[in-house]
Each structure stands twice: as C-alpha cells, then as structure tokens.
Amino acid sequence: MNSPAKVPVKVDGRALTLSNLDKVLYPEFGFTKAEVIDYYSRVAPVLLPHLKGRPLTVKRFPNGVDGQSFFEKNAPDHTPDWVRRVKLPVPGSTKNREAIDFAVIEDLPTLVYYANLAALELHVPQWRVDEDGEALPPDTLVFDLDPGPPATIVECCRVALMLRDVLAADGLTALPKTSGNKGMQLYADWDCREEPSAYAKRLARLLEKEHPTQVVSVMARKARPGKVFIDWSQNNPAKTTVAPYSLRARELPTVSTPLRWTEVEGCERPEELVFTAADVLARVEKRGDLFGRA
Incomplete structure (x- = not known):
C-alpha cells in the first residue's frame, strides 16, 4: 500500500508536513525519501555541530539522483519562519544579486525540513x-583531494598522509574524511595565521614539487591523469565543501564519512572507503564523531 502523499508530523515541537515518503530517490539501491529523512534524523547529533553557524548551500534532487538537480543558496519566501536565515553579501553573484538570505541548519526540525525537500547534499563554507x-x-x-583516473581514493590516501605530516610540522592537526564521491578531504582547525587559500596553495605546490609523479596543484584536466589534485581553492570564502555526514547523489546513498587515520594508512582498494548511510549510522554508534572538532 502506498503511503499518504502528505503526512503531518511534529519534530521537537515544530509542525512539518512530509510528502511523497515512498518516492525512490536512489533507484539503483531502492532508497526512498523516507529513508533519507530517517538517515538525517538519526545522524543529526553528530551532523548538526558541523552545520551550526554555517550558511547553507543545498543540492536538491526532487526526482531522485537520476533526475534533474539544482543548487539552492537563497532560502525561498515559503521557508518556515522558524528556520534561521542570515542575509550575506554575494559579490560577483551569477544572478546579479547583492545579497542572499541563506538558511542555517542548527536544529533537527530544520534538518528534517530540508531532507523532505530532497536536499540530499549539504554544503557549507x-x-x-x-x-x-x-x-x-x-x-x-x-x-580537497581529487584523483585523476586511473588514480583512485587509494592514491588520495597516500597524498593525505604526506599532507598530514606537512600540516603537523606547522602545528596543525588534520582530520580525514571521504568526499562520498571519488576522493577525500582533509580538515584542520584554522587560527588565521595568514590568508587560508594562500597557505593551502603553498602547501599544495610544495608537495607537487616534492612528489611530481603523484601530486598536481593546478586544476587543468590535462595535468591530472594518474595524479591527485590538491584543490587548495576550497578555502576561498565564496566556496563550499560537502559537510561531514552529508549524503551524496551517487548510485548508492554514499556519505561523506569521517575516517580514522589507520583506515587511511591501510587502504588498498577503493571499495574499502565506500560507506552508505547504514554503514555510517553503525560507525557513529560504535565510534561516535570521528570529526569531533566542531
């Protein structure tokens, strides 16, 4: 029996209407909107601290991962008034807007609201x-470590270890996570010792110079086959990166998953670092938040 088209619920005292819960958003895996909402609700305790205070960009897939998608920065007028919004300047906006009302996800009702919009991917600055x-x-x-085929996340792990050591020499502790796609990311708390993009670019170029057969620091596709591109430009304040514990719009409901360094050190096959929503919930139950830096 199909579920009702609309289901009124209360989440921490907020009234929400969930819709089309049986719609399959990941056809190859049979993963429905109800399961997306369930995942985000259950992972919320470890996800919300990483979203707190960060202006939100979502990637929505109203007809599933095989359908059309769109990025949404501006919180539409119909957004509930209890969702936190902040108006921020957006110089150089492609839509010629001087400012945008960004949503900020800081509580479970807001997270569920966006999950119900099929906002599968959550991106933050x-x-x-x-x-x-x-x-x-x-x-x-x-x-952001992006492998140029035939390189995979296995090669990204090798570069991540190099980068970890360089950062440690500068007194910075790196934490790894998968992108949920092909590559991975390293995060570190930043103390504003200098402009972050300039610092990150310098480190990327240093590793490219020391390991020219493994690392590339430029975006040009022709330079990247078989190497790992260290994308330092993600530190531009106008850019966002997929949040820890966010779903990704792949064939499977994969997740951008925090890792232990032992997993990075021991990775020999790409599939070792592919984690679905169910995998991540089990990991969190066992290990807590491996990205517990927020």
Missing part, C-alpha cells in the same frame, strides 16, 4: 556567522 548574522573569520582549513 569554512567560516561561520555570529549570533547577529555577521560573517566571522574562517575557522577551518580544507584540502
């Missing part, structure tokens, strides 16, 4: 806003 909605200096340094 490396900075937060304060209680008044003013942008704060960046608090996170991120390196």
